[in-house]
Amino acid sequence: MLRRIAPILLTLLVVVLGVMALAARPHAPSQGPSADFVVLVGVAGLRWDDVDPQRTPTLWRMAREGSIGSLSVRSVHRPTCPLDGWLTLGAGSFAAWPGSQADGQCPPAEVTVERPDGIGANLPDQDIVVLHNQDRLPWGTVPGALSESVRCSVAVGPGAAVAAARPFGRVDRYEPTLPEDPTELLGSCVLSIVDLGTVAGTDPAARASAAREADAQLARVLAGRPPHSLVIVAGVADTERPSRLHVAIADGPGWEEGWLTSPSTARRGYLQLVDLAPTALAALGRPMPDRAFLGRPAEPVGGRTADLPAAIAEPADADREAAAQQEVAGAFFTVLAAVQVALAVAVLPLLRRARRHAGPYGPKPVSPRMVAIVEVLLVAAALAMPAALLAEAAPWWRYAHPAVSFAGLTGLLLAAATLLVRLVPGYRSTLGPLGAVAGLTTLAIGLDVITGARLQLNGVVGYSALEGGRYAGLGTVGLGVFVAAALLTAGWLAQRVPRGWRPVVMVAMGGIAVVVVGSPYLGADSIGAIALTAGVSVAAAISAGGWLTLTRLAWAAMAGLAVTVGFAVVDMGRAPAERGSLGRFLTALGDGTGGLTVQRSGASNFETLVNSPLTVLALAGALLVWFALLRPWGGLMRLFGIYPAIRAAMAGTGVAVVIGGVLGGAALDVAGAAAALVVPMAALSALRVLDHAADRTRPAGDRPGDAGWPDDPVARHYGDGGPDAGRSDGAAGTAEGDAAAAVVEGGPEAGAGPGRVVRSSAEVATG
Template identity: 60%
Template sequence: MPWGPPVLVVLAVIASLAGLTINPKTVAAPPTVDYVIVAGAAGLRWEDIDPQRTPNLWREATQGSIGWLSVKSAQRVTCPDDGWVTAGAGNYAAWPPLNPLGPCSLDPPAITQPDQIGADLTDQALAVRENQDRLSFGAVPGALAESVRCTTAFGPGAALAAARPFGRVDKYQPALTGDVKTLLSSCPISMVDLGTITGSGADRQAAVEQADAALAKVLAARPDRSLMLIAGVSDTDRTTRLHVAIAEGAGWDGGWLTSAGTGRDGYLQLVDLAPTVLSALGKAAPEKLFAGRTATIVDGKPADLTKAVQGSHNADQRAGAQHAVAEIFFKVLSIVQLLLFLLIVPVMGRARRHAGPTGPALPPPRLVAAFEVALIAAALAIPAALLADASPWWQAKHPAWWFGLVTFALVAVGTAAVRSAPRFRRTLWPIGAVAVIGTVVVGVDLLTGAQLQLNGVAGYSAIHGARYAGVGGVGLGVFVSGLLVVSGWAAQWVRKPWRPLVFVLLGGVGVVMVGSPFLGADPVGAIAVTAGVCVAAAISTGGWLTFPRIAWAALAGLAVTIGFAVVDLRRPALEQGSLGRFLSAIAGGTGGPAVQRAASSNGQTLLESPLTVLAVIGVLMLAFCQFSPWGGLQRVFGLHPALRAAGAGTTVATLIAGALGGSALTVAGAAAAATVPTAVLTALRVLLHAADRTRAFPVLSEPDKTGVVSKTRAPSSPNAGPAR
């Protein structure tokens, strides 16, 4: 075996790791302050703020830094009490009773005032016990208050955020009455409940105006050297939305709010408020308790607030439309692919005739051509959906129909491009061309900031609070499967010893694209890609996964994983990715809740996601094509072993990414939807080539010139040709 391929493989692995060592740029923290005032209004959204009706909120948003606030808590829908206790815990918390399905309770928590100074939360001990024993986030209600000498609260909601773990609120007023100025300057942290915004129409407007009037009292009494944080701390019904986040004070004048937890300019999490408060006061966050990250400021906010949060920049409207349309899209795609596979089974049964002079006729060429077009279109559905998110479909009166029309048009264009190519008749052209399209669409999106995936139908929603930047589960499935199929397609054109190099070179690019904090920002996905590439490279020259091949693949994957972990752990705590945070949690003894959350998320996603159906449909169809006598996939793998390696690598990568990332079969389902249709098309073509064989004719006997009788051969089929 020549030394060239192994040496280049090692160099490619080193180059991949080198691409991950670049640290994200650090953002200078704003100057510290003496006081932080957190003014919260449950249900407050950007559409509620108006320069005439809410002049104080409008002025604060114009002068300060702003963002879209994701109010994810330990509950599936964050009700007001859940939002306030999460803000005070700095972690995903919930207020008892835990009721994930019932309507939000707007009743205030039970509070007693044994003196004229502070107050006691009656159910705080129960809340601490419920969050520690029944929930998997390790939240401690009151962790923020326990980090400073005293806190002040105005209103019942604020008391939930300002109380200590044993329930004591140091200074409390049921409303903004009395000497507000003295109270705001008596403790470093003040929590203010501006009210609850519910309903619609005139009633909602009245509630918002009352909140703005309450804010006016706070602004008039705020002490010098103070930071004002204004937040819509929760939802108020069973509909999850994005809410208001404003930071105004010295050093916070202008720009978008962001944090290392979101990695996306203009987006903040509710759990980021607590570490931001302590950072602004110059205090360290408590160890092992906070899940949020300190908010920072980035430039780019338009001077006109209307342009920043309304119209084409209304992230809340887009995210809400995404949730509804995504469910419809993937259900329709599942049904279409299922029907397509069921209809093509008898066609594949006729494509390979039994031996003998008689047998079922081959399927009509027009029928085969129609199925080929349909299979290509089905495989291009998700890349087309990603591109469709570049259009403002979500602003239409009927967003689902507009999204469907745009996606259908893009599918038609992509199918026509693949079908009209001069090399279309080549056996491997459709599977390779479709894989290139999927890989390029996702790759270009990552290079341009993953704008198509944020709040996109084939991406992820900021409302869910799981991901805000980088590559999502659907995009990862399309990218990984496409990259490995392209590698297998290209590897067929080189000599066997050099095929592993093709996989490692292209796979190394994939590892950097997925794992880089500037691009995919998914270190777990990068590890999964590494594992898939190693498996594919090990069997790309043919044969099976023998023990030496498994050992070398495992060692290579382990080396990349360790290198990735070392790189991530060397970054500052606020710049670490999910892998670094997870390893830090394990080292600190708090990794158990993270594992429990991943397991819970896997179970929930497995049962609820339409992509699970796509994964099952794809596996069943591949099993039919692999093991049935007329399936054809076994012959494809025999003729093209690099494609078999790509299939094995895709299976390993998508399953690892889903299991470790908490998304179950989401990644595998997206990969199946993007690759199984063209794999079936390839198998059908190979079957049709296999049917082009010598026809049966009577054997004729005739004497030659010497009088010896000889037999003549039957004429060959005019359609015979190689399965290329």
């Protein structure tokens, strides 16, 4: 009875842990500082490198007195051109101006503004803009939603007119240029939007001149600002490729000397362009529109240093890091994919010749030195992602050649990590390298997530603030590597305990990983936690023996569904503004806009599938496993038969990464990141198992488990008499089962079946 109900109890435990991890959420921030007036000032292209106490004294003074942050201007297109940026500002959601992109570059901004009454203005093309965003783009954006939420708004300049125009094209009050004394104009409506021009190009002198002119106009805005007002200065758009982070400064009562942040980023010092519209409405005390903004109201937080140059240097440095990350990340993943594919091809002949024949004739075995070199290369390939993550601890992007600096630093860390694995006492055992690599990777990523995921943000193997998809927690690549490493570590530990305790070890390790991935305080990835729950359920179900059957797969799917339903119930009980991605999706289904979410997810999956180098890693890994490692000569089936906990860990990893990638809109990126760790370790372990596939039973008294005889044939081969970390039952001096154990625990592929020689207990236990 206990054996029958144990899987049910363990699955329920995983479900409870998953729901608890996802349900815990930081307290919603209190209402931010209020204001009677809000003035949004936009300068397209303005970056923190352009802010200087001599050239831009007004901006410098605002930064000293107010709150500052890095602004991500991500919208529909990349780069976000000025008209796209202004439209996104006024819509509070991703928007695009028709024809704003020309081969990925920004064409000259041309806006037709009519002034029939001399007070307000009309945009005759607004109906085309609305149709383009409502019907052709998957965001369901309403241009002019910010102006529609207030009774009256002021626009100064053509860009501001684009942001302030209501859906039918009307701008309440409009001036093409800023008056010498804008006091009366800015005080006529509670919301004012001001366009101070553009800072563009790469010429330092030209940028300095444009920034100086915008700063002079900003001084007039501040001189004429209404009393008890909030002034927000933002670099509302890019001006060319590549995208950059831009200036964000908020100055007003309650916004003194802090960092800007937003619940949409959950990262101190970062906010998005779509956050500015809800910030303005929240400051004015106005209700949000019926169709919710994508952004969330920004707020000031403490912790900023009193040294203003040092404070401004932080977002400026983040901009340089994000720009360097864009330059380096593509090359890194391309090189990694090419190296791993080449290594997979090189392993094939070794797999063919790795099995030593017992008879006098057979193919000439590969030299031990060559095998040792390939093993070290496989370890290095598996550690490439963790090494690249740890490289973010040093400021490689500040050097003249960031790509060279990153490559050199990653190479040094990779060599050190590989040497550390090589010197681990259990390295000579069959599962020694796998356990060491998985454990180190789990530790590196887990510690980074627990300490705030600082190495993930703008990291080469993390996520970029310029992409706007994530600013805190665990990224797509980190999720794939962490899931694989955590489950392999759990499998390695489970293989060292008696069979009956293996599911418990799997659930314990897997439950901790679910909390790390899903908790809003840590990984903040609800979809990843749901996927990992399914993977842990699969791993626990088959860790004590057996294969991934349809019933067990359905059981894992039910566990993931149970976590999803439990979290959905909790999430839907929150206020609309506090709901997570799952709650927002269910809300969209209720109001009939859920199809847009599905369309966006499908488009994201397709774009990622055809453009990401990680797709190559996932497909190459799958081909190597299916057409080589799982063949009778490939060794993986034999490995699975002897070490069922490792089989369980790899099966659970496959289930988790596929679910996480598809539901998260990342296609095969999660699977590709996991394959970069799992496939090299699977190949290395298969090589070691095949090297001893022909070992035969020793006479009584000389068999494994007897006094004085090393437990692991691989250890004997390398001259290490220590116990094998991966014996079938993990008990000292015990070989699990007899010939029947090969069928019961590992299946027919492990060595027993019709027409085949039944292996001895020593073979079953040691391979």
